[in-house]
Amino acid sequence: MDKIIAGKNVTVTDEGFLKDFGQWDKDIADALAVENQIVLTPRHWEVITYIQNEFKNDVPLSIRKIGKSGIVDIKEFYQLFPVAPLKTATKIAGIPKPVSCI
Amino acid sequence: MEDKGQIKKMMIILSKATLENVYACFVLANGARMEGIEAEIFFTFFGLEAIHNKKLEHLHVATVGNPAMHMPTMLGGLPGMEALATSMMKKEMEKIDMPDVREFIEILSASGVKLWACKLAMDMFHYKPEDMIDELDGVLTVGDFYKQGSGEGTHMLFI
Known part of the structure; x- marks a missing residue:
């Protein structure tokens, strides 16, 4: 379905996940964070950047992997x-x- | 109410220390936290072995009385069979990125899962709090554990 986030029209799943990473930008991240009662700090951004890189490298994410990431x-x-x-x-x-x- | 029926807290009672039961318990507790659900585990009777420092690395899969092993009971009872089945299972678990028992306990504790030992069972087995994992949150009576589970949306699970 379509949804307007940070003034941009994007396609999301029923649970609100973006269907196309190409539509993502930092304003959308900020808006999604607010929806989830989170204010993004530089620490959040380090984690977000890390998981985006893992995704780009096709590495499946798990809590255990995050714990071993050396990032957090x-x-x-x-x-x-x-x-x-x-x-x-x-x-x-x-x-x-x-x-x-x- | 808007969130009618939503699970808010899982209270899991682990009474066994066979590897498959311990993993079932840990995966359920961790899975709850991953969904934003609170989770607490009450280790009682043989379940205490899963948090006993000297025993938790030596837990086994049950080969006797377990029809799903597809192994004759007589064969399952032979010396070394449990160890063999256990090492095979551990290898498969490593392949799917499953942590071992000690690491899993660290993950659970870091994820905010409360880990409680049953007072009655501790007394029965003559275990002391210092025999148990550092992550242990305390030794509770059954009544204390029920109190921990008070509130709406709490579910209890006995393993």
Whole structure:
């Protein structure tokens, strides 16, 4: 379905994930963060950049991988994105919802 | 109410220490946190082995009394069969990026899962809090655990 985020018309899934990463930009990330009660700090951006790179390299994301990333540990990841961190972070980053259970 | 029926907290009771049950419990608790659901685990009876420092790295898959192993019960009882089945299962788990028990406990604790030991079972097995993992949040009575689960949208699960 179509949705207007940060004044731009984008296509999203039922759960609000962008269908096309090409439509993502930083304004959209900020707007999606606000929707999820998060104010993005430089630490958030380091994590978002990391998961976008993993996505571009076709690496499947999981909580365990994030913990081993060297960018952020699991505890801080939950502090940055308190509710459903992997889902929320990938949504803000404009990439598909991870299918991992761990 | 808008969020009628939504699960807000999973209270999981682990009473067994066979590897498949421990993993089921841990995956369910971690999966809850990944969805923004609170999770707490109450380790009781043999489940305590999963948080006992000297035992948690030596948990086994059950080869006897487990029809899904597709192995005759007599064969499953032979020396070394449990160890063999366990090492095969651990190899498969590593392939799908499943952490071992100790690392999984670290992940659960860092994710905000509360880990409780059952007081009665601790007394029965003569375990002391210092025998258990550092991540242990405390030793509780059943009543204490129920109290932890109070509130709307709490579900309890016995493994």
